[in-house]
Amino acid sequence: MDWTAQSPPTTAETVEAPLALPEWPVDDPRHSGVLLRRFRDADAGMAVELSRDSYVPTTGTLPAHASHEEALAWVERQRQRHCEGTGFSFAIADAGTSRCLGQIGLWTRELNNGRAQAGYAVIPRERGRRIAARALQALLHFAWTIPELHRVELYIEPWNTASVRSADHAGFQREGLLRSHQEIAGVRRDMLLYAAIGNRPV
Structure with missing residues (x-):
């Protein structure tokens, strides 16, 4: 199933003043027929469909x-x-029609430490077409334009094999299993940690 946990973890790692959030991209990030754009009122129908998913x-x-x-x-x-x-919450849309297919976010609360978290959800009838993977690639194209950002993380429940495939196709690498990492629906859940690293000189 093409989704990941949407709420980024908090951290007490730094007490520095948060970095200013970068501007919204002038051009919609896109990759292989998928674009990421601002949400519109007309996208509420997608949200209704997404809300019928059990998870x-x-x-x-x-x-x-x-x-x-x-x-x-x-x-x-x-x-x-x-x-x-x-952070940035984008509508995942078909590049040809601009029809909304889901949502993807880049959460930047840890930008001081060079990190951000991504989360996404694709409506059920559009799953199985690598839309999430293509949206992730578009998100990374944008992410690496932020000078302070060097690492984008994903948290995926181990049973969610479709989301694991999306992460793999988008070039994320599995780094480990975080046991009892966060609570979802009142239950502590294990999470697989995936990450993509910006290709910049150190």
Whole structure:
């Protein structure tokens, strides 16, 4: 299933003032027929479909079986992520039609330490076409334009083999198993840690 946990972990590693969040990209990041763009009100239908998945609503703020109004409120929350300084929440869209296929985020709370976390979800009827992998590649193209960023992490539950394949196809490397790493739906869950490293001189 093409999704990952959406809520990035917090850290007490640094007490430095947070770095300013980079500007929204002028050009929509894209890769192989997929583009990442700002959310629109019309994307609420995608959010309604995503909310019917049994797992996705447990990993973020989208209510299960959302009404159209609840979906619109979720879309607005995605638009506010950049304003709030928590990161970038993109609509995954078909590059030809701009039809919304899911959501992907780059969360930058650890930018002081050169790190960010990614999370994504693709609507069920669009899974199996490597949309998540292509969206991840588009996200990395954008991520590496941020000078302070050197590492993007993914947290994937071990049973989620489709998401593991997406990470592999996008060039992420598995680094280990984090036992009882975070709580989802009231249960402590193990997480596989995947990461991509920016190809920059040290």
